[in-house]
Amino acid sequence: MRTVAPGVDSYAEAYRVHRAFDYILVFIFITLLTGIHHLHAMLSVGDWTFWTDWKDRRWWLFVIPLSSLVFPVVGQYILWQHCRVPFGATLMVVCLLLGQWIDRVNNFAGWVYYPLNFVWPGTLLPSAIILDLVLMFTNSYVLTAVLGAWSWGILFYPSQWYMLGAFHLPVDYHGVLMSIADVQGFEYIRTGTPEYIRIIEKGTLRTFGQDVTPVSAFFCAFACILVYFVFNQFAKLVASVKFIKGRI
Amino acid sequence: MSATTQAVAQYQADQAKPILTSFKGIINGAHWLFGVAFITLMYVAVRIYEQVFAWTKGLDSFSMEFQTYWMSLFYAEVAVGAIAAFGIWGYLWKTRDRHLDQLEPMEEIRRHFKLLVWLACYTYAVYWAARYFAEQDGAWHQTVIRDSDFTPSHIILFYLSFPVYIILGIGSWLYARTRLPQFAEGISLPHTIAVVGPFLILPNVGLNEWGHTFWFMEELFSAPLHWGFVTLSWTGLALGGLMLQLMYRLIQLTNFEAEDITNEPMPHHHNMVD
């Protein structure tokens, strides 16, 4: 039995309403997510995304995938659970990158004049595509958490090296060994951000120096699984369709 | 052919139709365009103002020029913001629909799209605040010494771009509450989260300034001091829940079949959530 009187009388009209809904929602979600996903990333791990001399082997490749997974998990839940649309993670990451790039170009380069090769963000799109595909093929959040989120974390570093490698060439800088990224950080003055603010690897406690990257990536991938589980639950709250009876 | 099969067939046939014609007449494009254009023009003007006066008049908060060019702007923002907020919210409440029980279904669909235009303006304002001006704030404070709570980037970010989205967010909530039957009968949990959470970002500025005054003169973006903003940004995701509420209602309102083809519950999903 139908409980609500209809407001249309043909399939064509129903279709138009549904498609109009789709399109305005695309606008709403791109603007919203570009805003809040960017805010989230910037204030949780922003410094690592801003500067090449923060993109290190210990913290950068750990905190960026971890923090950036929060929104994709929620996006996947809402779109897959209710509509079986398998691009939640990709959408979130595209919005994040859109926000980051407009800002780097206009503010970091256009307002305070840093060269763009110093202030570029990493990209999680390779990881996001894999995460979405895992959900689409498995149709299971558990498997997506274990396989997809793990891949999300482990694939981050190799998918950045194409960009980052050039900034790790060694330089003899007045008798001190530095990478090009370090030199950028030293020469292009961040007045409000002195060197000791940098949170980067300062060495290991044992002779694992050569294996820092895989160890960090491996741990990050594990932590990403946990983040996936936790924020999959959080997604239930924000995807609630509840109306509360009563007054405010 | 059952009704459901027909619906599916029609859907598939309709996919071939040009998209633009299916837009027409459902969304009030003029309102949407006006809102987006207004916000865009305002912020482009603000950005030009920053470009001209931030470096030249905005570095020393103890100078007369700073008072003239920046603090005056701040006072104007607070005054205009307060007037706009109470004007818009008051208007929405004053003109509320007192006969929602008699609302025609077609009109309800139309109002859903009006609400969506409100939300589109809201999220567009959030986009400018959370993305553009927030990261710009980072660029600024990592470049100059913070010598006041009212730096040129704070005056724009906290006291202009935040109030603008708050006015629109609460406006959208009041619109739904006063003009849509479902929202008048019960309080939408996701809509409330998606409006109240981002609103709380403004009071959270208090924590930010307190911390920067006593602990942290320099700029570390990922400092725990900023995590209040991070957590509150998650609440914006509740617009996903609101989207679902609107979607389910629109499906009901566009179903003209004798039986409710959408009465079936969601299929069981073999996952850890349900």
Next chain:
Amino acid sequence: MRRKITNLGIISLILLSIAPASLVNAHGERSQEPFLRMLSVQWYDTKWSTDKVAVNEEVVLSGKFHLHTGWPEAIAKPDVAFMHVYVPGPVFVRKGVWVNGKPMVRSASYEIGRDYEYKIVMKARRPGMHHLHPMLNVKDGGPNAGPGNWVEITGDAADFTNPVTTLTGETVDLETWGWSRVRNWHILWALLGGFWLVWWLRRPLLAGRNILLRQGREDELITPMDRKVGMGLGILTLALIFYGYFSTIDKFPITVPLQAGLMELNPLPVDEDVVDVELQEAHYDIPGRSVRMTVNVTNGATSPVRLGEFATASIRWLNAGVAPDVGPYPQDLIALNGLEVDSDTPIQPGETRTLNIVATDAAWETERLALLIYDPDSRFGGMLFFYDENGKRHKQTFGGPLIPTFTAI
């Protein structure tokens, strides 16, 4: 290319970049509470090699600072501190910093009560008038800027280049190095990600799919074609990641990790030949904008000395006739006749004398040191410079409580 991209972005937001940073007004270093500024880093002998340079030319900023023994409790000790420079962002690039002769590219540990000598080489990058200060940033304590002077940069920003030679033998321009790889990689992934979004957006997205889902027709929502495309996209994604990683290792086989850690630093030797100063009392005359101090001075040096200068928070009060020519120094930070001493005859070696000193200048007000009366710790401090007849300088820091006087004297 960098500039081209920048310009595109700016045009995209309708001529947002219409005004270059042509004239910068002032600084912001006056924001810190007076007692913090007067009791932490005492800057002296600050020199700017020139006040006008063309793009690509260098300015040398040099001088010394003393870390005051009255270091306030409110700021962390300089166990980790960075020898920094205060300019509005990268209008200059910093080509080298030396502290006590050692290259100081990272933070180091500094000792309270000791002196340090620095040299900072700055290369002009963006035209305009820029204020250039030395600055010491203390971890958990914040920035402490020294005196600032205007330096004008002339020429065209587009001419700026910043070559650096790597240990692998390449000379690269830091303005553009690596940018094309970053840009191309981002564009590539944006295309792939965009493709995946459009693949689904072209079909009914939300309500339509939800209806089918609830009708139990889930199978129709992900078609075999979708699966094929997804499989292809997944394989392509993994292949590109591997290609990107291994081709870069091939291209740059020798790389080093980011460098971190404290640098080693020793303070300058302690002066042997000292003139001791002990503060007896000090009053700040608010209407007269002057500080009256009574100090006991003991001349431990081998020749008679006279008081030539009192300096604090980068402001200098001079006893005309005793202090030598100060050279170029910011006019608003100097009071050429601002220092009065009641007993201005030379203090003999071994003699202890009580001096009443008055330091008067509007700078107490304009540099906001007068706001000391609002501070939670009403102490002040500074340095006194004594000179013998040959011009030899003896410096001594001192400090203590300061009592405000609210009525005209």
